[in-house]
Amino acid sequence: MNTLHRSALLAAAGTALVLSLTACQGDGDAKSSPTQGSSVTVQSPSGDGSGKGTTGSNGTAGATASTGSTGTGGSTGTSGSSGSSGSSGTAGSTGSTGEQASASTPVCAARDVHITAATQGGAPYTHIVLTAKNTSRHSCRLTGFPHIQFLESHKQDVPAVAKSKPAAPVVLASGGPAYALVKLSDGGRDEDNEPVTAFSVMLAGDPTVIAVSAPGSDGIAVDPAKALTGYWTPELRNGADDF
Numbered sequence: 001m002n003t004l005h006r007s008a009l010l011a012a013a014g015t016a017l018v019l020s021l022t023a024c025q026g027d028g029d030a031k032s033s034p035t036q037g038s039s040v041t042v043q044s045p046s047g048d049g050s051g052k053g054t055t056g057s058n059g060t061a062g063a064t065a066s067t068g069s070t071g072t073g074g075s076t077g078t079s080g081s082s083g084s085s086g087s088s089g090t091a092g093s094t095g096s097t098g099e100q101a102s103a104s105t106p107v108c109a110a111r112d113v114h115i116t117a118a119t120q121g122g123a124p125y126t127h128i129v130l131t132a133k134n135t136s137r138h139s140c141r142l143t144g145f146p147h148i149q150f151l152e153s154h155k156q157d158v159p160a161v162a163k164s165k166p167a168a169p170v171v172l173a174s175g176g177p178a179y180a181l182v183k184l185s186d187g188g189r190d191e192d193n194e195p196v197t198a199f200s201v202m203l204a205g206d207p208t209v210i211a212v213s214a215p216g217s218d219g220i221a222v223d224p225a226k227a228l229t230g231y232w233t234p235e236l237r238n239g240a241d242d243f
Contacts (some may be wrong), residue, residue, distance in 0.1 A: 045104060108203075118131070127181060133172075139173050142178050142203070143232070147203070148182065158228060158229045163240050182224070183226065185223040186223070195219050196221070197214050
């Protein structure tokens with residue numbers, strides 16, 4: 001075998017050996033080193049805001065999922081978001097006490113109130129209490145005292161007791177009451193009492209006559225010379241209403 005032919009055979013053998021070794025090495029790397037998957041940022045469709053990413057493709061952990069946006073105004077944001085607490089509502093304004101007069105409050109008319117009478121204390125019944133209830137849908141101002149006439153034979157109004165006058169006119173809210181204490185007699189046997197089953201009342205500033213039924217099945221006994229009335233007040237007061 002000449003030198004040229006031998007060199008050609010050696011070159012061919014060397015090339016085959018290199019190709020064989022390369023193929024073996026490639027197979028070993030494929031088995032020992034798995035291909036690394038790419039990192040994928042995945043946002044949860046439900047937006048649970050947990051901060052945990054979903055698993056990436058090819059077995060690798062994905063990047064952290066972005067959290068849902070924060071809700072405003074106390075409403076819950078997108079699913080998984082935590083809304084900020086809403087602001088507290090302002091406290092409702094306090095209504096008027098109904099005991100202080102206002103220049104804009106109209107004076108109570110007869111059509112605005114319902115007046116009833118009840119006995120006060122025990123027998124002998126020397127006093128009754130008038131209650132004026134505002135039956136209208138608006139506030140009204142009840143001024144002065146009730147103008148009372150018990151008997152047809154005595155046309156003058158029952159006198160009012162000055163010390164029972166309140167510091168300010170009474171303002172009645174819708175459904176609110178006011179009271180007036182009325183003295184009938186001294187309760188003595190020698191008095192000139194007359195039976196009364198109904199009597200008339202007028203409000204200050206209104207000439208309308210309101211008929212009021214006397215309390216009790218037998219009515220009340222009235223001595224016109226001793227009768228007195230107090231002013232309209234939000235409540236009966238000890239001392240000022242003792243007469």
